[in-house]
Amino acid sequence: MEPSSGQRKMIVGIDFGTEKTCVSYAAWNSFQKEPPPISSLTINDRIVFASCLAQDQNERILWGQEAYDSQQGPVYKWLKLFLYDPDHPILQEPDAPKLPEGSLPEKLVTLYLRQVYDAITEMIRIHHSDCDQGTDYWFGWPATWSDESQQKMMRAVQEAGYGNDSDRVFFLTEAEAVALFFTQHEKLGKPPSSLSVDWQSVKLGDGRILICDIGGGTTDVVALQIQNSGTNPTYELLSKSSGNDCGLAAMDAALRGHVRGLHGVPSQQLLDKIGNLKRRFTGKEDRPIFLPGSGQRTALPGDIKKCLNPTIEKILALILENINASRQMQLPISGTAEVLYLQEYAPISVAWGATLRGALGRAIPRLKFDRSYGLEVTSEAIVHEEGLDTWIRRKKSTPHWFVRKNQEYAIDQQERRIFNIFHRAGDPATKIINIVEHPGTCPSPDDGINLVPKGVFQFCLRLQDRDSILRTGDECSIKVQIAWTLTYSEQQAGVDLVASVKDAELGREVKVLDGHEVVH
Template identity: 25%
Template sequence: MSYSSSRFDPSDYPYIIGIDFGTTYSGCSYFYTEDSTGEILEITEWPKQRGAIYPKVPTASLYEANGKRMIAWGNDAIFKAQRPNNKDVLVERFKLTLDPNIASKATLPNGLTSLEVITDYLTAFHAYVLEYLDRVLGHVYQHSKSRYCLTVPAMWDDQAKATMREAAILAGIVSRADNPDRLVLTSEPEAASLFCEKKCDQFELEEGKRFMICDAGGGTVDLIVFGIDDNNGKKTLREITKGSGASCGSTFLDARMRRIFKTRFGEYYQDNKQAINHIMKQFVTVIKPQFENEDDEFFSMPMSLKLSEDELSEIGIEDGKLQISVDDLREEVFEPVVKQVLDLISDQVNQARKKLDAVFLVGGFGQSKYLQERVKETFESKIGLIAMPARGELAVVRGAVIFGLSPGRVSHRVARRTYGLAMDSPFDYIQDPAEYKYIAADGSVMCKGRYIVYVNKGETIEAEECVTHKAFAFYPQNISAALYVYDGNEVPPRYTTHYRVRKVSNFTIKMPFIPNAYTNQKIGATLNMYFGNTEILVEIKIHDKVFRSASEYAAHELEKISVPIDREEESENDDDDKPEYSFI
């Protein structure tokens, strides 16, 4: 995926589409730059809503039994899965399979992979978005002139982010030949911060102030602290802390609530699953967002219970209602999950090292009254203002559009990991083991596999800061670089063979045609790496040609070699079987 860097012009894309791909619900906002109202709008009408108007659609897919064909998505998938005698498989919360902390424990049915399930969902989701925009914008809308911003959790690693880009390509959101800047990725708390930054005047936050975003959604909770800079009247945001997060969103409350119902119903649980699904819906839609740790809750049971009077009494159902005490709700359902969120906030407060001016609670779970009260009572002495912005559940999807309009609004980011390349270096007889030694063609004694660090974990990097490396290849071999990562907090290891150093990415550029170049001629190249964005971008300059590429991570099921868009000058002796040459 490479192209001439001069090809991308944001003014060619007047339609900005923000996609918040969530664990439980996904949303879409859009903006037309030539609309005089200057208003960001979100899609509130989704297929099979049955009269309900809600700005998000369930992140759910229905697959045929024992197969890999998706037969429904969103609301339709859930309705069809609930039909009597349904044999098809409902797949939900599949976004969590990309969480690096739990991915190894997450399994998908029917042999499906994360990439396949996410691609299937995004294909259907995006097809509906195009249909909707065609309908509401009419003849002025042109898909080819749309630019996209896709949000990802702050805690995701580079493989997970690259899998999302690959899924977006396979889903037809953008094409592989497109300039990577047509699809930008941003972290969910970063998008939310741009939404909240517009409200800074309302909360009297100005240059030099620091605020935390706590984006608590259905599956994940992401946090980060930003500082406000004002450069000649233009506000930008600077990351102060390394973003953190965990899978401890509101769906984990649902799981704990269902566990209580399982305990109460005991041996009668399996025969009354439909009734339990009915009272779970009461919990999700009514009790969960409004719970304030004050009253017992009573669940209205449907008439379809397959239980005798004695069995009803044994479970604790009286007059058609099941009572759950406020103590059980607090201790068994809310507090274990909320405590994880409080620990995450505490970690960010400690990283920031000085009192924060504000924290904004956004996301669906961020609207929970219990969570809000617990944050206030725990941190009111350490944080100046604890605020829940209006329509906070839309903060991420609206912020995605703001980011798509102005990616430069976030001026500095903090590196989540230590990044470097594998390079050969002069052999050190004191430090380097003998088995790493070799004699180069020019007779020099060299050490192979050195891990040369370019960016250290925790380092603050400007968004456009460039790390440059000079290299060469022998014409007409392809040019390839391997990126390695170290996640530890200690001094990085000396060699890429260390068990905690992982190869995460290959950047491969097809050697362009160079007039008058001869076979095995040494061709110089400049490798520029940009680590200050949500994704790592690489720019390679070879003679008068410039290629920019988003990384191609080893986790992809598909791995492609980058080729120039402009191919009229390609060599007639194009030999794909020739070995690629790695930077040294």
């Protein structure tokens, strides 16, 4: 009989950027003493994928580089901007594709993230089918995002399929992921990169660090205090600032404006690919630079600098805003494209750092329980479709286990899930979700063990919000988001529950959870 190889699960870090997306992953084993090797998702020899969507003539969804190179119909770029800043100047340019009529920004983001999800699950199916504990997905997002932007991203991620069954979804700031990358990359081996970064010159210990994340639409600057850098670092936020219209898209827009003013009419292909010009530009050229795809037109280095410098000056101003918050800082710069005029960067730093955070776990005290806790909807809806007919029925709910026995959970880590609530015309608007307890590790509805009720969570529906209601006759299915946060105060663990529909809060309660211990 072969010895047990321990529990195995996949840890996947995802950097969904305005211009590009990267995915890193590791196969985690409970017997391992050290973090596992981290690899990059590779498709057609690429580890960086354009954050674009398109359709071919057969209405097949194209994504990544295939969408970026598409000549058939509109190519939807800047998807992340649609999500959190639909009024961004780059989206107002005359050649920027508009959203399809009746389509919400989150729908495009969900559709793109679904393509990424399918690629990840196919890789896991082929190469890591022995992982029996599901997949932990770690998404990076800007530290400066508002709660509204975070919730939109969470909804898009969940509706794209992440977090189903035994899978889990986590979020961390892009700044923390980048800091982890620069703190730990030497110890774990240099990640694959085509860039000639002097890794030996970047050594971070305990102290203060400033992260400048130059993105497609915005630039975020964050000052952090690093502690415990030798094992599992923690990061205290000292200051943060963000610049709108202060990223690579603004540079591209300025370059396009300059090229349009040159003699002759530039091709649309040249305008679409103008970003390639800055990737090759070092700022030291002293001869005219040939514009590929433009015939014989050239651009003077001084003119290119004039296009880039206004954005660079904004970025430097953001950095100076944070200098006072952190002295004696080391300054790694991360970003979503090679801008050699500023500094080389590691294109997969966020995804790689997010994966490492998943392998290390949260560097804060955690809660472990000797029982499982679940949320059980008393009236859950199921939608049936047959041809053109649609009808809604009430179904027996299976608890969603937000705490499983002997697993560790970060304190103050918030998670969310959408529940389809059944409602019939004339019923009370107040709905109930039961908090139930089970003594086992992997509760099952047919294991013969009765669930122990631990309380109820009540909230009142807003039936006038029609956008969240699917109605057939007198029956309705209403999408209600339940967010929960595990708390710990005065030696007592609890769960803070919040019900909402489209960011409108319906109810909030805190429930006590027994059978816990604090682990570090």
